[in-house]
Amino acid sequence: xxxxxxxxxxxSVGSFERIEVVADKLARAYRAxxxxxxxxxxxxxxxxxxxxxxxxxxxxxxxRELDLLVSTGEQVAISLMAMALQxxxxxxxxxxxxxxxxxxxxxxxxxxxxSVEPEPLRTLLAQGVVPxxxxxxxxCPANGVTxxxxxxxxxxxxxxxxxxxxxxxxxxxxxxxxxTTDPRIEPRARKMDTISFEEMLxxxxxxxxxxxIRSVEYAGRxxxxxxxxxxxxxxxxxLITYEDSxxxxxxxxxxxxxxxxxxxxxxxxxxxxxxxxxxxxxxEEGGIDVDMIVHTNTGDGKADFTFTVxxxxxxxxxxxxxxxxxxxxxxxxxxxxxxxxxxxxxxGMKNHxxxxxxMFQTLGRxxxxxxxxxxSEIKISVAMEQxxxxxxxxxxxxxxxxxxxx
Amino acid sequence: xxxxxxxxxxxSVGSFERIEVVADKLARAYRAxxxxxxxxxxxxxxxxxxxxxxxxxxxxxxxRELDLLVSTGEQVAISLMAMALQxxxxxxxxxxxxxxxxxxxxxxxxxxxxSVEPEPLRTLLAQGVVPxxxxxxxxCPANGVTxxxxxxxxxxxxxxxxxxxxxxxxxxxxxxxxxTTDPRIEPRARKMDTISFEEMLxxxxxxxxxxxIRSVEYAGRxxxxxxxxxxxxxxxxxLITYEDSxxxxxxxxxxxxxxxxxxxxxxxxxxxxxxxxxxxxxxEEGGIDVDMIVHTNTGDGKADFTFTVxxxxxxxxxxxxxxxxxxxxxxxxxxxxxxxxxxxxxxGMKNHxxxxxxMFQTLGRxxxxxxxxxxSEIKISVAMEQxxxxxxxxxxxxxxxxxxxx
Numbered sequence: 001x002x003x004x005x006x007x008x009x010x011x012s013v014g015s016f017e018r019i020e021v022v023a024d025k026l027a028r029a030y031r032a033x034x035x036x037x038x039x040x041x042x043x044x045x046x047x048x049x050x051x052x053x054x055x056x057x058x059x060x061x062x063x064r065e066l067d068l069l070v071s072t073g074e075q076v077a078i079s080l081m082a083m084a085l086q087x088x089x090x091x092x093x094x095x096x097x098x099x100x101x102x103x104x105x106x107x108x109x110x111x112x113x114x115s116v117e118p119e120p121l122r123t124l125l126a127q128g129v130v131p132x133x134x135x136x137x138x139x140c141p142a143n144g145v146t147x148x149x150x151x152x153x154x155x156x157x158x159x160x161x162x163x164x165x166x167x168x169x170x171x172x173x174x175x176x177x178x179x180t181t182d183p184r185i186e187p188r189a190r191k192m193d194t195i196s197f198e199e200m201l202x203x204x205x206x207x208x209x210x211x212x213i214r215s216v217e218y219a220g221r222x223x224x225x226x227x228x229x230x231x232x233x234x235x236x237x238x239l240i241t242y243e244d245s246x247x248x249x250x251x252x253x254x255x256x257x258x259x260x261x262x263x264x265x266x267x268x269x270x271x272x273x274x275x276x277x278x279x280x281x282x283x284e285e286g287g288i289d290v291d292m293i294v295h296t297n298t299g300d301g302k303a304d305f306t307f308t309v310x311x312x313x314x315x316x317x318x319x320x321x322x323x324x325x326x327x328x329x330x331x332x333x334x335x336x337x338x339x340x341x342x343x344x345x346x347x348g349m350k351n352h353x354x355x356x357x358x359m360f361q362t363l364g365r366x367x368x369x370x371x372x373x374x375x376s377e378i379k380i381s382v383a384m385e386q387x388x389x390x391x392x393x394x395x396x397x398x399x400x401x402x403x404x405x406x
Numbered sequence: 407x408x409x410x411x412x413x414x415x416x417x418s419v420g421s422f423e424r425i426e427v428v429a430d431k432l433a434r435a436y437r438a439x440x441x442x443x444x445x446x447x448x449x450x451x452x453x454x455x456x457x458x459x460x461x462x463x464x465x466x467x468x469x470r471e472l473d474l475l476v477s478t479g480e481q482v483a484i485s486l487m488a489m490a491l492q493x494x495x496x497x498x499x500x501x502x503x504x505x506x507x508x509x510x511x512x513x514x515x516x517x518x519x520x521s522v523e524p525e526p527l528r529t530l531l532a533q534g535v536v537p538x539x540x541x542x543x544x545x546c547p548a549n550g551v552t553x554x555x556x557x558x559x560x561x562x563x564x565x566x567x568x569x570x571x572x573x574x575x576x577x578x579x580x581x582x583x584x585x586t587t588d589p590r591i592e593p594r595a596r597k598m599d600t601i602s603f604e605e606m607l608x609x610x611x612x613x614x615x616x617x618x619i620r621s622v623e624y625a626g627r628x629x630x631x632x633x634x635x636x637x638x639x640x641x642x643x644x645l646i647t648y649e650d651s652x653x654x655x656x657x658x659x660x661x662x663x664x665x666x667x668x669x670x671x672x673x674x675x676x677x678x679x680x681x682x683x684x685x686x687x688x689x690e691e692g693g694i695d696v697d698m699i700v701h702t703n704t705g706d707g708k709a710d711f712t713f714t715v716x717x718x719x720x721x722x723x724x725x726x727x728x729x730x731x732x733x734x735x736x737x738x739x740x741x742x743x744x745x746x747x748x749x750x751x752x753x754g755m756k757n758h759x760x761x762x763x764x765m766f767q768t769l770g771r772x773x774x775x776x777x778x779x780x781x782s783e784i785k786i787s788v789a790m791e792q793x794x795x796x797x798x799x800x801x802x803x804x805x806x807x808x809x810x811x812x
Binding site for chain 1: 471488
């Protein structure tokens, strides 16, 4: 008898029909003797509906009230799922985040889980009850309802699995596993049976939307066995592993990408040690994630400083930069709002060389000019004009021999 | 500076426009120096929408899960109202029942408030913040979200007013006060400036829908000054008073009625002391409210036993009676599903006589036959065929001289 934490996303509970399908699936697993903890997102579309209500009332609502509002989405989903299970004779209990012991810090709208008290769930499990837990939410020390930010339900599931020392945390979604790249762009993309934790972490942070990155980080911290599966078809999905078997690891495991990036270049900043901090601190304090960073000494005691942000954050980043520009006496801020980022990822890079040169040869052969480069031990990311995205993904997929067997 | 608890019902927050109207009203009161605690119901229609969702999933959902589901209605309303106040520069804070200190027993779907911890609200008030509290809900000792049953938001407001020793609890609704009877039936009905607590209690229990009876009971227990006003027009509404000034009290203050009553008559039950208990216990344990009760000795050691219930409960009451019928060997159960009840109410009855005879003279003159009679110190209720309802109300309104001055 295994203890499984099973998380279902918004499309998996997006209609009454789908709730019934998932309830059937859960009932079969329960009757087969599994111990289950279910974690749910809001029904698809519901979070956006609630955000729309808020927008109708206030352009810039307080994050505290916004959390209270949008957290109702999961509350509805768990209530309905518990009812659907009870109808099948399965003892089930719907639990809000805090009722399930999920405590967070106080950063409304993007709270982090600080602890999961396992007692409430352990008590229910010992009674043979299936807890159905609202993902995405918790309570903070000041007793306010918090949300974890988009995709936070994955993190809830992983945190609960860690607290309960579950045998596996299973993320049910609308794809049947993790692919070498997005099959909508490269139809020959291959589903991986396993992927290393480090690779999954890079893929998540680089835009593969299968798992939310914070949930992967959380899983890594507690070595939670994590599996991605389809809600709608049978199969073993993709298991995230923690063993480091570098010997037979391929150089490159997958290709990730993000669209809608923007770069900002400050031309002629003083070439001093703390200039990066002076530029980036106001951006990050403004809640904007900075991605790639390049600092180029231009030889006259000056430097060019480039960084990328999500395109939706670009205007706000410009505003936040104004005091810095004034301080440095810079009037030349170059902006490129038409970028994407393509990344190759693989733990095999650690003890193989030549990945970078093969990557740049491929891009050069296709006539794709590289705007920015960022590397880590197990990935190489390249920013390029958005129009090249599909071409780059497909040609790199071929170069690194990632296609499924014909 | 008065401390006012102001409760707004579902129609008062039933649309974005109305939320804005109420927010304007609250902002004016706040700027005029009042200390405010706001209590809200769900937006009109929302509770029914949520019940519909539950019904789509399960015919007979667990009351615990149902509470978790329907309590989201108030959660949405308070979030939006707090945002609307913040937009106007008023510091406001949305609070769930338990965050506002509202604790209940564990009877899901019809919980009773066991206590209101005043500290969370006092702390906010001391900071000049307007708490916006979800009515209708609380948490029970087992940490489950509970609801108080329909109309429970009034009770939340009164309980909070009692805990804070507020200067007044103001129930804003879609009528501008308490009337001598329903103006839709008798256009000359008169709004009362004040009404005694006892009369209000009888009127509420007899079907005048202005205030939920439990909230009136609660107000009486703690002598909470309670006022009914309109959300949509100016005016001082009706104040519920606790002074007993019987001297100048009219014999009859108002006329209440309920539609859709049903009577059940068991013919030929043994005329024994505990027969009423044997008949009514299974009905009340089944959660059905029994209203009028008549026990008629038929002279041969037998009796006829009649009681009334809401028509919607009639079939269920019949089912619950089957074991009792079998036990008594009775096969004659008479059912009348076409009844209404009309009641005259007045504290003046306590020291005046003749109300009953004037009432029955009036009904007799109009040719209305009386099915059942029930009396208390300050009211006389009569069950009659439903078709006589309007005629009875209007003729009694005239007999007791309740009309507004022309």
